[in-house]
Amino acid sequence: MSQTLSCRRLHPMDSTLMKSMSHNPKKSYSTAFTRHFAKKSGFLIKIMASATPTAAAITFGFKNLLETFTVDVHRAENRPLNVPLIAPFTIATSRLDKVENVAIRVELSNGAVGWGEAPILPFVTAEDQTTAMVKASEACAFLRKCPALTLGSMLGEIAGILPGHQFASARAGIEMAIIDAVANSIRVPLWRLFGGASNTITTDITIPIVSPAEAAELASKYYKEGFKTLKLKVGKNLNADIEVLQAIRVAHPKCQFILDANEGYNSEEAVDVLEKLHDMGLTPVLFEQPVHRDDWDGLRYVGNIARERYGVSVAADESCRSIIDVYKIVEGNVLDVINIKLAKVGVMGALEIIEKAKAAGLDLMIGGMVETRLAMGFAGQLAAGLGCFKFIDLDTPLLLSDDPVLEGYEVSGATYKFTNARGHGGFLHWDNLA
Secondary structure, eight states: OOOEEOOOOOOHHHHHHHHHHHTOGGGOBOOOEEHHHHHHHTOEEEEOOTTOTTOOOEEEEHHHHHHHBEEOEEEEEEEEEEEEEEEEEEOSSOEEEEEEEEEEEEEETTSOEEEEEEOOOTTTSSOOHHHHHHHHHHHHHHHHHSOOEEHHHHHHHHHHHSOTGGGHHHHHHHHHHHHHHHHHHTTOBHHHHTTOSOSEEEOOEEEOSOOHHHHHHHHHHHHHTTOOEEEEEOOSOHHHHHHHHHHHHHHSTTOEEEEEOTTOSOHHHHHHHHHHHHHTTOOOSEEEOOSOTTOHHHHHHHHHHHHHHHOOEEEESTTOSSHHHHHHHHHTTOOSEEEEOHHHHHHHHHHHHHHHHHHTTOEEEEEOSSOOHHHHHHHHHHHHHHOOOSEEEOOGGGGBSOOOEEEOOEEETTEEEOOSOSBTSEEEOGGGGO
């Protein structure tokens, strides 16, 4: 059973857009939504007609838009997005000296523009920049030629062109751009589109694998900037990791910290590091991906000991690259937390995984690869809008030596504030990327 909400009076600034849509079926979207379905979806938002006191609220739901919003693409293209890092970013499996991602721009026939970014992290994402450029170009060519489709149908077509984990980063970038364009069309910010739970998030900040002295210097700097949670990259050398942790604790004595091994330990080493830290009075709030992504027995072993002996949650990152992995984690009672990254599963894949994880009682983390404020802003607005993430790790724009994104969210130390600017709120100087 469902109850239909009829559309109420629009704010004057929306009337021109709505009128043009009503004369063009390819541009139209329904303004009658199902209350029951929208509430069940978890992505209910209210758009207030702010300038007219007597105007009533108009209610939209993201899932409803999948079926009711018709997307008609006028232009779609992608370009390399290269940005230098302040310092090399080293994790257990790779080292990054600069960001080499892919930017996507989608323009609809109604003039609304959406932006996306495909983040690339060698040995973590399946694609390198060359592959992501080729696959994004294929998707953009399809968008330019395809007839107008509902949002859900168009995203389904993109999933067919860029399937699975193999092309997840490129798919995420295309999905971001399309969804951003839709949010611009209906004049709402992304955080409202995804539920409107909040317009702010507070992130941790990452210290890569460095010497103890360098780690202490970074920890002191982040302490002064107001970061309360540090994420430490570990997993290359157990003894060196312990030394780094000791140095950080001296420099930032009150910080909480997350360990991220990026598959770098075996199960015995992972338990050993927890035991040594416990003896030193250092207990992480989270231990992320301690063992190889395919070592399910090892992951369960570490998860059980961490939980029962030390009260530490263990998160799956590289081990969670699809909804199938989520079922393995849930059915095998493997661990407590799942790290959602759009570049691993795409936007729609992330929403599916979030629903399953929440239903199973798992805690959620949201993270990124190494991206600019374009992809990070999208992920941040999704996290703020849904309001269901216990751990937020969306810091990598702070590690870049340049910010190519204009406008967008506001940064104050560890806090990101998202404005009421429609869509993402940020954009690129497209010609500068040519």
